[in-house]
Amino acid sequence: MASGSVFPLSFSTMGDSSAPAPGPDAGSAAGSAGDLTGKRAVVTGAGSGIGAAVARRLAATGATVVAVDHAAAEVRAVAAEIGGHPLVMDLSDPETAAAAGEGADIVVNNAGMQHVAPVHRFPPDVFSRLLTVMVESPFRIIRAALPTMYARSWGRIVNVSSVHGLRASPLKSAYVTAKHGLEGLSKTVALEAAGYGVTSNCICPGYVRTPLVEQQVADHATLHRVPREQVIEDVLLARTAVKRLVEPDEVAELAAWLCGPASSSVTGASFPMDGGWGAH
Numbered sequence: 012m013a014s015g016s017v018f019p020l021s022f023s024t025m026g027d028s029s030a031p032a033p034g035p036d037a038g039s040a041a042g043s044a045g046d047l048t049g050k051r052a053v054v055t056g057a058g059s060g061i062g063a064a065v066a067r068r069l070a071a072t073g074a075t076v077v078a079v080d081h082a083a084a085e086v087r088a089v090a091a092e093i094g095g096h097p098l099v100m101d102l103s104d105p106e107t108a109a110a111a112g113e114g115a116d117i118v119v120n121n122a123g124m125q126h127v128a129p130v131h132r133f134p135p136d137v138f139s140r141l142l143t144v145m146v147e148s149p150f151r152i153i154r155a156a157l158p159t160m161y162a163r164s165w166g167r168i169v170n171v172s173s174v175h176g177l178r179a180s181p182l183k184s185a186y187v188t189a190k191h192g193l194e195g196l197s198k199t200v201a202l203e204a205a206g207y208g209v210t211s212n213c214i215c216p217g218y219v220r221t222p223l224v225e226q227q228v229a230d231h232a233t234l235h236r237v238p239r240e241q242v243i244e245d246v247l248l249a250r251t252a253v254k255r256l257v258e259p260d261e262v263a264e265l266a267a268w269l270c271g272p273a274s275s276s277v278t279g280a281s282f283p284m285d286g287g288w289g290a291h
């Protein structure tokens with residue numbers, strides 16, 4: 012899957028269609044990651060959406076990117092585009108996942124998925140799978156990466172959490188539980204690793220314009236028998252002051268900053284990028 016113009020209607024219905032394309036000021040932010048030449052950056056879920064954007068951004072700084080995903084064709088395409096290395100891997104197997112972290116200077120735990128259902132009807136196997144992919148495998152990858160980071164006295168761990176790492180929404184029990192778990196893991200690693208020059212932080216986006224959101228919209232529309240456009244306006248952007256979806260490149264820019272020289276004293280933190288959702 013590749014990100015694209017998933018929600019053009021949402022922009023026009025908000026009266027925002029003539030606004031400049033959203034995204035970071037590439038000119039002023041270009042150097043935020045510094046020069047990562049020689050660094051090995053492992054990015055999970057790099058075949059699509061936010062992960063692909065992060066992989067592209069880190070590669071642009073000189074990092075050697077290992078692009079991890081179970082979507083083989085997609086991750087190979089991204090890796091080829093950026094001169095990185097594809098690693099086709101199913102992160103629902105934590106034993107396998109550990110191998111992705113070995114030798115990494117930078118880990119971006121980003122792979123994830125969503126399932127929408129009330130708790131009393133939530134399939135237990137799906138709950139378990141979400142927690143494995145979004146908490147246990149990140150733990151395994153970090154666990155495998157830390158010895159090398161400690162030996163080199165430098166490392167960056169960026170966990171792509173969510174606004175749902177900080178607050179709940181109905182129907183997303185596995186996702187909210189997993190993201191809260193990832194937040195706890197990130198902070199614990201931050202405390203243990205600080206003395207070794209290794210930082211660990213979370214990024215907490217609101218709704219980002221990616222295929223994962225497209226799927227959520229479809230699921231919600233089916234569950235509640237409402238039109239897709241109504242889900243976007245009434246559900247996704249209802250609590251968001253900035254009335255547009257976040258762009259994957261904006262998340263990638265923050266990830267790059269968290270890997271760069273200006274953020275070396277930033278650790279154990281969680282950065283909302285939610286258009287003001289959390290201000291309510």
Ligand SMILES: NC(=O)c1ccc[n+]([C@@H]2O[C@H](COP(=O)([O-])OP(=O)(O)OC[C@H]3O[C@@H](n4cnc5c(N)ncnc54)[C@H](O)[C@@H]3O)[C@@H](O)[C@H]2O)c1
Pocket residue numbers: 012055056057058059060061062079080081082085100101102103121122123124144171172173174215216217218219220221222223224
């Ligand atoms: N899109 C949003 O609105 C949003 C908001 C907040 C947080 N996030 C988080 O950002 C991350 C990326 O989401 P996205 O929106 O880019 O989604 P996406 O669906 O576009 O990309 C997710 C990628 O993860 C990969 N993946 C899923 N399960 C995997 C597995 N078992 N093994 C290996 N790879 C696997 C998929 O193949 C896909 O390439 C997720 O952790 C998600 O929770 C997304």
